[in-house]
Amino acid sequence: QIVHDVIAHFTPKVLAGKRILITAGPTFEAIDPVRGITNRSSGKMGYAIAQAAQEAGAQVTLISGPVALPTPRNVQRLDVQSAQQMLDAALTQSTTADIFIATAAVADWRPAQIAEHKIKKAEGESTPQLNFVENPDILASIARSTTAQSGRLYCVGFAAESDNLVEFASAKRKRKGIPLLVGNIGPNTFGQDDNILTIFDDSGHVELPRASKRELAKQLLQEIAKRLPKN
Amino acid sequence: QIVHDVIAHFTPKVLAGKRILITAGPTFEAIDPVRGITNRSSGKMGYAIAQAAQEAGAQVTLISGPVALPTPRNVQRLDVQSAQQMLDAALTQSTTADIFIATAAVADWRPAQIAEHKIKKAEGESTPQLNFVENPDILASIARSTTAQSGRLYCVGFAAESDNLVEFASAKRKRKGIPLLVGNIGPNTFGQDDNILTIFDDSGHVELPRASKRELAKQLLQEIAKRLPKN
Numbered sequence: 101q102i103v104h105d106v107i108a109h110f111t112p113k114v115l116a117g118k119r120i121l122i123t124a125g126p127t128f129e130a131i132d133p134v135r136g137i138t139n140r141s142s143g144k145m146g147y148a149i150a151q152a153a154q155e156a157g158a159q160v161t162l163i164s165g166p167v168a169l170p171t172p173r174n175v176q177r178l179d180v181q182s183a184q185q186m187l188d189a190a191l192t193q194s195t196t197a198d199i200f201i202a203t204a205a206v207a208d209w210r211p212a213q214i215a216e217h218k219i220k221k222a223e224g225e226s227t228p229q230l231n232f233v234e235n236p237d238i239l240a241s242i243a244r245s246t247t248a249q250s251g252r253l254y255c256v257g258f259a260a261e262s263d264n265l266v267e268f269a270s271a272k273r274k275r276k277g278i279p280l281l282v283g284n285i286g287p288n289t290f291g292q293d294d295n296i297l298t299i300f301d302d303s304g305h306v307e308l309p310r311a312s313k314r315e316l317a318k319q320l321l322q323e324i325a326k327r328l329p330k331n
Numbered sequence: 332q333i334v335h336d337v338i339a340h341f342t343p344k345v346l347a348g349k350r351i352l353i354t355a356g357p358t359f360e361a362i363d364p365v366r367g368i369t370n371r372s373s374g375k376m377g378y379a380i381a382q383a384a385q386e387a388g389a390q391v392t393l394i395s396g397p398v399a400l401p402t403p404r405n406v407q408r409l410d411v412q413s414a415q416q417m418l419d420a421a422l423t424q425s426t427t428a429d430i431f432i433a434t435a436a437v438a439d440w441r442p443a444q445i446a447e448h449k450i451k452k453a454e455g456e457s458t459p460q461l462n463f464v465e466n467p468d469i470l471a472s473i474a475r476s477t478t479a480q481s482g483r484l485y486c487v488g489f490a491a492e493s494d495n496l497v498e499f500a501s502a503k504r505k506r507k508g509i510p511l512l513v514g515n516i517g518p519n520t521f522g523q524d525d526n527i528l529t530i531f532d533d534s535g536h537v538e539l540p541r542a543s544k545r546e547l548a549k550q551l552l553q554e555i556a557k558r559l560p561k562n
Contacts, residue, residue: 131368134518138367287364
């Protein structure tokens, strides 16, 4: 604790006075009262960014899916389960934010129906079939909002790919209409304490070499800070 | 730590010399390298039983799905993801066990195929459809094994229901062919630190009133100990 306070004291306050909204963790899309679809995101990257942003002087709100992580000090945390709940919270919170960083691994689809009772396994019966509907795109929704379009909200996305990172992440940045996108290889990072990040912007891409998520969070926030519109 | 040691010292060793095999947590059934189906089990009940069993003098092996819990002291822990992996580990370990307690919330079904690459969301394309195949029934498989059928292995099951607990749990105990089944209401307990258990055996059912999972674990082990075949 004391160590953290000392580190925080000597961290350059590159984000002093900024309000930062961060989404983190997986979403959980219910199938029935017991089961659901989720993904391997541990939330560690988003939580590391939230902590680093707070230490860099920002006022941080963290919208979190179900994770097993302690809330970073002096960070306001809102817990959600589904993509729809995360979108609702993000839309509300983003109107007063300067920077939005979407690290959450949001489910692209959710089951078309949520069963009210636990789906029972019955002897000899056929297995269930699951139909999906598309979830709202949180990052694209925020990026299209008046706050973002007016230049008051700087939007940063994350892409977790299993392969073809440069191709998929570049395309994703353009499709979402955001100035900065951070790519990483999902299966290499989920649950791990370190990672490699690749930052994509209008001028191309640059790699932040393998480091702890805590160190990468600081580097990423410096990259964001120097790209913020001057005003 | 010292407190735990003192508690352990004064705990009656009702399971001295017994080898106990416990499954705990959810399973994670992969859809692709990023996504999967899981459930709301936190693993807390199973971990509490593992710790209480160790304190009651047993030699404990814990087969665990993905959870965010520390391994109880002096407990051997084997980590698995899918139901098939959990079954494989349980079949191997059960041959030398005296008691098998299946607390894990095992997925009844898994996706029929695991996609090798992350399933992409493409503009305008239809949502995916997921077909399932039935998972092996771990508890029933162990209960049918030679070790259990010969009376050398005492099998205890868990049932998490969303409703109709007595009806569903009684039927489940008979279907699985086990002497003891512990029922609870899933949505009331998942992630919580306390619970209510209902114990079903040949003579009916009895409720262990709401208490911490740690306290319920001790009571349950006493119920098991007094039902063990004398030899």
